Amino acid sequence: MGEIKKIVYQIGGDRKAVTVKEARVSQIIQDNKSHSFKVFNEEGQLSLEVYGVIEVHYNLLSNYDNEEEQFQRVRF
Incomplete structure (x- = not known):
């Protein structure tokens, strides 16, 4: 899919x-x-474990030159 955002x-x-x-x-x-x-904090340590997720937004493509991102949303 891509990176979860x-x-x-x-x-x-x-x-x-x-x-x-x-x-x-x-x-x-x-x-x-x-x-x-x-969910990991800024130091890379586990800070939260979440159950009951109803929606996930994935980053499909990043173009860092113009800072445009494409997302895909998946609902459960």
Whole structure:
């Protein structure tokens, strides 16, 4: 697919989003074994494991010359 840039999940009826561009998030990866998404802080340490993800945004292509990015959104 591509690099995960954003996940949207639901807790207690509230929708929340985690984005890689946030100051404290360096990477989000999917863990198929535990059916979760792991969010890593700027030091590369696991800071959050998220279950109940309802939407994932993937970065398909980056053109750093003009800073355009193409995304694909997948809903669960």
